[in-house]
Amino acid sequence: MSARPTDPTCPVARTVDIVGDRWSLLIIRDAFDGVRRFSQFQRSLGIAKNILATRLRHLVDAGILRAEPSAGSSYQDYVLTDKGTELFDLIVSLRQWGQDHTFTPGEQHSVLVDAETGQPVPRLSYTTPDGTHIRADDIRVRKVHEAGGPL
Amino acid sequence: MSARPTDPTCPVARTVDIVGDRWSLLIIRDAFDGVRRFSQFQRSLGIAKNILATRLRHLVDAGILRAEPSAGSSYQDYVLTDKGTELFDLIVSLRQWGQDHTFTPGEQHSVLVDAETGQPVPRLSYTTPDGTHIRADDIRVRKVHEAGGPL
DNA sequence: GGGAAACGGTTTTATTTTGCAACCACGTGA
DNA sequence: TCACGTGGTTGCAAAATAAAACCGTTTCCC
Numbered sequence: 001m002s003a004r005p006t007d008p009t010c011p012v013a014r015t016v017d018i019v020g021d022r023w024s025l026l027i028i029r030d031a032f033d034g035v036r037r038f039s040q041f042q043r044s045l046g047i048a049k050n051i052l053a054t055r056l057r058h059l060v061d062a063g064i065l066r067a068e069p070s071a072g073s074s075y076q077d078y079v080l081t082d083k084g085t086e087l088f089d090l091i092v093s094l095r096q097w098g099q100d101h102t103f104t105p106g107e108q109h110s111v112l113v114d115a116e117t118g119q120p121v122p123r124l125s126y127t128t129p130d131g132t133h134i135r136a137d138d139i140r141v142r143k144v145h146e147a148g149g150p151l
Numbered sequence: 152m153s154a155r156p157t158d159p160t161c162p163v164a165r166t167v168d169i170v171g172d173r174w175s176l177l178i179i180r181d182a183f184d185g186v187r188r189f190s191q192f193q194r195s196l197g198i199a200k201n202i203l204a205t206r207l208r209h210l211v212d213a214g215i216l217r218a219e220p221s222a223g224s225s226y227q228d229y230v231l232t233d234k235g236t237e238l239f240d241l242i243v244s245l246r247q248w249g250q251d252h253t254f255t256p257g258e259q260h261s262v263l264v265d266a267e268t269g270q271p272v273p274r275l276s277y278t279t280p281d282g283t284h285i286r287a288d289d290i291r292v293r294k295v296h297e298a299g300g301p302l
Numbered sequence: 303g304g305g306a307a308a309c310g311g312t313t314t315t316a317t318t319t320t321g322c323a324a325c326c327a328c329g330t331g332a
Numbered sequence: 333t334c335a336c337g338t339g340g341t342t343g344c345a346a347a348a349t350a351a352a353a354c355c356g357t358t359t360c361c362c
Contacts, residue, residue: 007195009259010180010249010260011245011247011249011250011254011260011261012176012177012180012242012245013177013180013249014249014253014254015245015246015253016173016176016245017173018253020171020172020173020176020245021171022171025163025167025171026163026164029164032287032292033291034291037310038309038310042310044158045157047350048349048350048351048352049311049312050311050312050313050350050351051348051349051350052311053310053311073309073358073359074357074358074359075309076310086248086251086252087248088286088287089247089277090245090248091163092244092285093240093241094163094167094171094241095163095166096162096240097162097237097238097240097241098162098163098164098166100237101214101234101237102162102166102169103162103165108160109161109162109295110160110292110293110294111292111293112291112293113290113291113292113293114289115288115289115290115291120293121279121285122279122280123279123280124277124278124279125240125277125278126240126275126276126278127275127277127278127282128273128275129274131278131282134243134275136183136236136239137266138265139263139264139265139266139272140263140264140266141183141263141264142262142263142264142269143261144260144261188338188339189339190338193339198321199320199323200322200339200340200341201320201322201341201342202319202320202321203339203340204340204341224329224338225328226329226338226339227339
């Protein structure tokens with residue numbers, strides 16, 4: 001996806017190189033919403049067919065989507081692989097920030113609901129395994145060239 | 152940033168319209184790492200100056216960065232606003248997925264460490280306020296046109 | 303089975319975005 | 333003051349994206 005490789009030691013940069021463009025992110029969002037077929041993506045996104053084709057190819061090549069035969073049809077479905085499904089947190093992050101910062105109070109938007117009960121999902125936050133919340137000030141990034149003990 | 156407005160009821164789409172491109176995301180990443188000056192961004196990213204200028208302008212217009220006078224200089228700093236700082240989860244999501252899926256076992260990469268102790272931050276996961284972990288299968292998206300009670 | 307429409311693309315061509323290099327005014331440092 | 337760094341802008345070339353036409357296959361429907 002990326003022209004020139006970005007900082008090769010930064011996981012953020014590597015992810016951005018793979019999914020860091022408008023259409024890829026929206027395709028992945030749709031995939032989480034159950035969109036599977038070429039024409040469904042096209043209608044949902046209003047994307048040109050040629051660029052949809054190249055994006056799907058890239059995402060398949062990247063192991064994020066898998067093309068598999070569609071049930072009861074000779075066409076194929078594009079479905080999230082496990083690797084793709086693990087982009088869930090990323091889509092949630094996009095969604096939550098969008099809810100918080102791009103809608104006026106009364107404005108309607110789609111919401112996450114519990115698959116069983118249909119109840120809205122409360123706001124999610126990042127925590128460590130022991131339940132501690134982490135915010136931006138709590139951490140910093142240690143680059144690979146910095147000292148810091150073995151691994 | 153976006154040519155044609157995407158689905159106006161989807162918070163994911165709105166966020167993608169604002170920060171859903173390679174350079175904006177990397178600029179925001181750098182901002183979290185303490186980069187503040189035009190030339191620092193330029194050197195860190197290897198980005199052309201004209202496109203850096205337009206991206207910074209967009210991010211300032213979007214309220215994600217703020218241009219403020221640099222301490223002890225007549226130049227200015229670009230610093231994250233509160234709105235921008237709340238993109239922290241998004242950058243963490245990019246980072247964690249990148250760590251998990253774009254590095255081979257032995258390969259070195261930058262890591263998040265505790266600002267105080269310098270210890271690596273354990274893997275973060277999304278939880279509800281009562282501590283429940285949420286995964287992709289647990290939820291679905293309810294679109295605005297679907298019924299679902301008031302609001 | 304036959305015709306029409308939908309599907310899943312590819313190709314061609316136009317438009318937009320990006321990247322590069324040169325340039326420039328202002329600040330700063332020696 | 334003289335050179336260099338900063339923070340851009342401008343003009344041009346290259347690349348990515350978008351729109352439209354086209355095309356073989358599949359499915360729908362009678």
